[in-house]
Amino acid sequence: MDNQTLIAIVSIIIAGLTIAIGGIGPALGQGKSIAAALSALAQQPDASPTITRTLFVGLAMVESVAIYCFVVAMIVLFANPFWNYTVAQISGG
Numbered sequence: 001m002d003n004q005t006l007i008a009i010v011s012i013i014i015a016g017l018t019i020a021i022g023g024i025g026p027a028l029g030q031g032k033s034i035a036a037a038l039s040a041l042a043q044q045p046d047a048s049p050t051i052t053r054t055l056f057v058g059l060a061m062v063e064s065v066a067i068y069c070f071v072v073a074m075i076v077l078f079a080n081p082f083w084n085y086t087v088a089q090i091s092g093g
Contacts, residue, residue, distance in 0.1 A: 003086045011080050015073040022069020029062045 037055040041048055 004083070004090070007080065007082050007086055011076050011083070015076045018069050018073040018076065022073075023066055026062045026066040029065075030059055033058050033062065 033055065037051055040051050044051070
């Protein structure tokens with residue numbers, strides 16, 4: 001197995017793990033925050049605009065973690081610096 005094939009295989013595995021781990025954490029956090037918001041809305045229905053607004057801001061912050069993981073996975077797959085280094089080493093040497 002040559003270096004290019006090894007880098008391609010490792011890149012695909014790492015991208016998959018990044019998406020898997022980076023997706024499950026925010027999903028659990030969003031579920032927990034929605035459950036807490038619904039509990040707060042049930043106890044204090046008068047505060048629903050404040051709770052809802054805070055919930056949506058918090059969900060956006062939690063979702064940004066999943067988006068960052070997606071961006072890292074895309075960089076590993078399509079703009080991998082190790083790939084260019086290996087190609088340069090093979091063609092130069």
